[in-house]
Amino acid sequence: MIEVRDLQVRYGTRVVARVPELDVGAGECVAIVGESGSGKSTTLLSLLGLTEGADVSGHVSVCGVEVLQASPQQLRRIRGARVALVLQSPQAALSPTTRLGTLMRRALELHGITGPRGGGPETGGPETGGSAGSRKERSWKGRASKGGLERVMVEAVEAVMLDPEILRRYPHEISGGQAQRFAIALAIALGAEVILADEPTSALDVTVQAEVVGVLHGLREERGLALLIVSHDLALVSTIADRVLVMKDGEVVESGPAADVLTRPSHPYTRELLEALP
Amino acid sequence: MTPPGTPPGTPPGTPPEASLSEAGPSEAPLRRTLPKITDRFAATGAVLIVVVAAAALLAPWLAPYPEDAVDPVNALLAPGAEHWFGTDQAGRDVLTRVLYGGRTSLFIAVSVLAVSAAVGVTLGLVAGYAGGWVRDVIMRVTDVFLAFPALLLSLMLAMVLQPSVTTVIVAIAVTWWPWYARLSASVAASVATRPYVDAARCLGVPAPVIIVRHVLPNSITPVLVQISLDAGGVILTAAALSYLGLGAQEPTAEWGLMVDQGQTLFTTNWWVVTFPGLAILVTAFAFNVLGEGLRNALDPRRVVR
């Protein structure tokens, strides 16, 4: 689902991240670990073309789309609908004046999703609403399947063990763990195949962390989603990741199966990270 | 850009100009030049101010004619080689009057800002440092002054006092200090809770010394930025008071007064009104642009509070 070769992200002349090779297949979970400033978040954002003001070179393919060569329209079509992003600060990542349900409905409408997948024609195809004809068609569909949209939303929210009532709330009215689970619910509702998570648990309490990890794990097992997680939390990584990349100062210093890297680290930096664990 | 009636800091600090537009690799080189463009905007303001200030300070040497050389024979001449900006109804050279008018305007602006900043910052620091009822009393008083649009209170005061340049300065300063009081009080309040201030207090350093040594230097930047933002507003208000006949009087050259005296001639002798008006516009514009640039550079995150 994700294929990266010789990725290099530069701001001006400063190279902030260099990743020679990174692959994530369906149902796989790969983690990038490293301390803050190691370039791991930048790597993640560059997969969606969201590194603002940076020069990105190399080869990045996400869900079959060549990200670095893609037009803004192509990028917008895979963002959300096929690749979901879960950010670190749960509430700040949600627009403060938009009810959660409104955000989800707008996102679904944006990607032309009007009802549950499987039954009926799949409408998940990207729809830009460019011509008058297609816009008309969409609004008609939207009205016809209002209940369908509602059902997608409720199912997605319930899939992450949230009360559907939460859709009527504003971001400041929910907890951090709820916000993070809602972000994952967005990915489910939109039918994303890949989830990119940037420090998904570091702003949460330990008990809530476990919930969120559980939800992510479940998605991967049951729906075959590909997960790419960025974290400095080795404990989290050891419970969920199949493979691990260790980054330091923008370079990948070690990579391999999680079990190997975490039990028999070959790079001194990785050992340092592991020793820091309680 | 903050004429009377607008709170300090409006419009709020523009975030740094890092681009957040659609990230296409081809746009990258352009994006790197953007901070320069932003700087250039502020630099234009700075250059304009230097030009205006130099023109005003050097007026006695730059002006082609003496300040009030009346020459009725050559009244209302259109702009030409002899008189670049034409002459007014008394035959005085408009360019000369505009140059000398700059001295009046800048003098008023500097005086108003100095007086109101001195009063406002003193009260604000005391309020912010002391907190409690002292702060409440000072802030309620500033609230009252802030409830008067500056031009209106200035109008009333200018009426009480005799029309003159000093009157304009006093009248505007009376309405201007509360902004600095409110601003410096809020900054000082946050500075007053910092560890080094606590430390000084524990060591028994007297409050006035703490305020001058520790609170003032650490609260002054936003005030200075605000002052640069306000200069344009002061110049506009001063010109308005003079236009209403409540400020500078003949034969002082003052832009607002020149517009007032020439206004009946606008249809027939456009230059008498147009040039002094343009002078006000350019000066206010220059200060506003520079102020915005300074705020973005020094204090990019400050938003209305």
Next chain:
Amino acid sequence: MLRYLIRRLGQALLVVAGVVMLTFVVMRLVPGDPAVAFAGPKATPEQLAAARERFGLDDPLWVQLWNYVRDLVTGDWGTSLHTRQPVRDDLLLAFPASLELVGAALLLAIVAGIPVGVLAARYKTKFPDFGVRVASMLAVSVPVFWLALALQTVFASNLGWFPVAGEYDSSLDTTSPLTLWTNITVVDALITGNWPILTSTLRHLVLPTLVVAAYPTGVIAQMTRAMLIEEAGQDHARLERALGFGETSILTRFALRPALGPVLSLIALVFAYSIVNGFLVEAVFNWPGLGRYAASAISSLDTPAIAGVTLLVALVYVLANLVVDLLQGLIDPRVRPQ
């Protein structure tokens, strides 16, 4: 919510009390004897004494202040020395005319300023943004009285596209007299179906409205731009981008609403400022509003009239701030008091 409302109202009342005191103090400082001004220069000592008696000028200051406050509260705002009418009645005629002008200008400023701000934010640091920044900066830097004179000269005197001065063609008062309801001419003409006066007023409104609107349009555009850019740099905008929303849709559907809070409070402040700024414009266009009333009051040292105008404007200012604070809760749920 109720407790917040009460506290906010209390604050406003305190400010109003301060304003009344300050006005009273300034009025006592006005040179010249109001009794002389009222009775005229040729008044006999008896007439002067009567005038002093009438205005209570011989009472101790605190008694005068007390009487002043009592009169204000009971609706007696004094008698104008100049028009010899109750100040309150004068204000009830002049204020609606100012309101009409400033209302039209603010409407224009909001309708023009916000979209222009959105445009600048959307094309940040590109040409449209640069144009908007320069134009809005010019708009807030232009001296209104000069702009008023310039537009009047060019578009009214020289080109004749618009009337030079006044609120409407006064000859219409005889051919189609206007029934007053709100004292706002446009509104009255509209509800009574007085089309000749309505069209005449609208034509007279164009130029002064443009002048008064310059400053608010500029600051609203700048504020909208700055707030939108700030919002678009927040974390939530990153998530919205990651959901596939385009820049325009992020700005208009997600960033605009939180950005509107500060813009709204700016509008209230600008409203009060524009009423006073409008004084200068009213003077140029001979608009029968507060400004013209204040100008004639000032030239005749008519203290009760000036005090009335000052109090009214300060009240409007306090009220505008109050309304905005309460409205802000509706727009941005975060500031809604619990």
